[in-house]
Amino acid sequence: MAEPIVDLRSPHASPLYSECLARAVTRDGALLTGGDIVPELEATDDIHLLDMAVLEMVLGVLSEAPALRLGCNLSPNTLAHPVAWRALLDRIERDAILADRLTLEVTENxxxxxxxxxxxxxxxxxxxGCRIAVDDFGAGYAVSAHLGGVDVDWDIVKIDRVCFQDISKTDAGADNLSSLIRLAHIFAPAVIIEGIETREHLAIAREAGASFGQGWLFEDGKFQFWRDES
Incomplete structure (x- = not known):
């Protein structure tokens, strides 16, 4: 499935892009999310296999739907794996015409x-031609102390849903969120708030000056798809 990244000033406009979320169905029909799959693959240093599989599916969708812009996760483990990274680059280069509609979201493990x-x-x-995003900003390792040591002109920073929802519960929520947004803008021109689930969340994000948002509030069937690879 894919979650749209919405312009909070114009929620009905075309999304900035939609993030593709990994899902798997077991033989007995159980649905597994990324949270079920990723930790074990990272522990065995096999996460690059999932990254490549999702990238392959995303590129396939992009080739079939010229109007779409999509994003997918990229584990730092894959970035640190020379053979896997070369394979990923080669795969993107084979369909380089699609790259300007692809965003890679670097996770923070x-x-x-x-x-x-x-x-x-x-x-x-x-x-x-790809855009690169910092995922889960404000949580784990995706913080300014670490990002400042990586000489990259990031395109996008995504503020972690836990940070946003914790901030939104405080009386000074909008002011604190504004500060976090300003900090994120030091690293990238586009900042996305994750975890917008209610109208109240939307109002807080707008009041804090957020431009883009992602969350259950914006989910729509037209942004969801499954690809049967069986």
């Missing part, structure tokens, strides 16, 4: 500034 050559690797995908 460990610090990017600990990965040798991370900045150069990320610039490589930008040179092909």
């Amino acid at each position: 460990f610090a990017l500034d600990d990965i040798p050559g991370a900045a150069e690797s990320l610039r490589q995908v930008q040179q092909i």
Whole structure:
């Protein structure tokens, strides 16, 4: 499925892009989300297999739907795996015409500034035409202390849903969120608030000056799709 990234000033406009979320169905019919799948794959250093599989499906959808802009997750483990990273670059380059409609969201399971050559690797995908986003800003390793050590001109920063929802519960929520948005803008021109689930969340995000948002409030059947790879 895919969740749209909505312009909070014009919610009915075309989304900035839609984030593709990994799902898997077991043989007994149970539905697994990324939270069920990713930790084990990262623990066994096999997360690059999922990253490549999702990328392959996303590129397939982009080739069939010229009006779509899509994003998918990219684990730092994949970035740190030279063979897997080369394979990912080669796959994007084979369909380079699609790259300007693809956003790679770098997740935060460990610090990017600990990965040798991370900045150069990320610039490589930008040179092909992709946008790159910092996912889960404000949580885990996706904080300014680590991002400041990676010499990359990020296109997008996504503020973590936990940070946003914790902030939104306080009396000073809008002021605190405004500060976090200003900090995120130091790293990227576009800032997205994750976890907008209610009209109240939407009002808080707008009051704080957020431009883009993502969450259950904006989900719509036309942005959801399954691809049967069985």
